[in-house]
Amino acid sequence: xxxxxxxxxxxxxxxxxxxxxxxxxxxxRRDLRLVSDRMQTIKPVSTSAAADTRGIAPPESLERxxxxxxxxxxxxxxxxxxxxxxxxxxxxxxxxxxxxxxxxWAGGIGGFALGLAAGPVALHILALRRVGKLVDALPFFFDxxxxxxxxxxxLQQALLRSIENADPALRRYLDPVARRxxxxxxxxxxxxxxxxxxxxxxxHMFSVAVHASMQYGGRLSVVLSNMSITLRDRIRVTxxxxxxxxxxxxxxxxxxxxxLISGLVMSLVNADYATFFIQDPVGHELLGVAxxxxxxxxxxxxxxxRLDY
Numbered sequence: 001x002x003x004x005x006x007x008x009x010x011x012x013x014x015x016x017x018x019x020x021x022x023x024x025x026x027x028x029r030r031d032l033r034l035v036s037d038r039m040q041t042i043k044p045v046s047t048s049a050a051a052d053t054r055g056i057a058p059p060e061s062l063e064r065x066x067x068x069x070x071x072x073x074x075x076x077x078x079x080x081x082x083x084x085x086x087x088x089x090x091x092x093x094x095x096x097x098x099x100x101x102x103x104x105w106a107g108g109i110g111g112f113a114l115g116l117a118a119g120p121v122a123l124h125i126l127a128l129r130r131v132g133k134l135v136d137a138l139p140f141f142f143d144x145x146x147x148x149x150x151x152x153x154x155l156q157q158a159l160l161r162s163i164e165n166a167d168p169a170l171r172r173y174l175d176p177v178a179r180r181x182x183x184x185x186x187x188x189x190x191x192x193x194x195x196x197x198x199x200x201x202x203x204h205m206f207s208v209a210v211h212a213s214m215q216y217g218g219r220l221s222v223v224l225s226n227m228s229i230t231l232r233d234r235i236r237v238t239x240x241x242x243x244x245x246x247x248x249x250x251x252x253x254x255x256x257x258x259x260l261i262s263g264l265v266m267s268l269v270n271a272d273y274a275t276f277f278i279q280d281p282v283g284h285e286l287l288g289v290a291x292x293x294x295x296x297x298x299x300x301x302x303x304x305x306r307l308d309y
Contacts, residue, residue: 069120070197071197071198071199072120072123072124072127073123073127074197074198075127075128075130075131075198075199076123076126076127076130077130077172077173078123078126092116130169130172131198131200133167133169133170134169134170134173134200135200135202135231135235136169136235137166137167137169137170138170138202138206138228138231139228139231139232139235140166140167141162141166141167141170141174142206142224142225142227142228142231143224143225143228144158144161144162144165144166145158145159145162145224146220146221146224146225146228148161148162149220149221150221155187155210155213155214155220156181156187159177159178159181159187159210160178160181160182163175163177163178164178173194173198174194176194177190177191177193177194178190180193186214187210187214188207188210188211188214188215189211191203191206191207191210191211192204192207192208192211194207195207202231205227206227209223209224209227248304252301252302252304255297255301256294256297256298256301259290259294
């Protein structure tokens with residue numbers, strides 16, 4: 001692909017991103033005008049009633065996404081923004097232009113597919129890390145609630161104080177719960193809302209225990225103590241399993257990434273190497289066999305590294 005055509009494609013992509021920014025800016029101004037007009041018809045309310053209500057409901061931008069993507073975004077504690085989408089679009093555009101310049105149209109399509117796949121993979125990894133830190137902090141959170149309740153605090157007071165003093169990895173997910181409670185929602189409903197958003201069994205158990213305690217009574221401190229012990233045992237077993245399979249996981253990552261990295265480097269260094277697989281019929285067959293074997297190998301290594309117990 002010649003240089004002027006690559007520049008033309010780049011200019012077209014940047015123009016499309018600029019149009020998206022302009023449309024988003026116009027939509028935001030229209031929404032602000034609508035909110036301003038509505039606020040003029042609403043009577044003033046007290047400061048306590050006008051408290052911050054962020055987190056009471058999922059943003060509308062999340063409701064338009066598929067269910068699996070909503071869960072991943074909630075677990076990663078991310079909200080789609082125009083700035084983030086523009087950065088992702090620029091990175092994908094740069095990757096497409098690089099592949100198209102070196103490998104032609106087929107390479108550009110491959111770069112586009114690679115750019116689209118990189119986003120969900122990075123989101124999944126970020127969600128796993130943040131949710132892992134959340135689960136690790138839950139036993140200490142349960143202990144703090146139990147100690148405050150034993151000292152005479154009510155359930156709602158213990159929850160709010162424990163969230164306020166919790167680890168930052170936990171607060172980022174439970175601050176919306178505290179805001180819902182401060183705006184009149186019950187503790188059980190607030191926890192169940194967040195548990196449904198994140199899809200975490202640990203939070204579901206906690207919300208059910210709180211709801212049952214508020215509905216039927218009982219000693220919640222004993223339930224929290226048992227849950228804390230169970231979570232600590234589970235975390236300990238998970239860490240032992242990960243330590244035992246660390247060598248296998250590293251080997252799997254290297255074996256899985258090596259063909260992709262080596263093929264990318266060879267294609268950028270010597271374009272004729274990639275041309276054989278793109279233009280020659282024999283290269284098409286070999287590339288198809290390589291892709292199928294790579295996929296089979298990835299699934300096989302994933303089954304070997306699965307930590308089910």
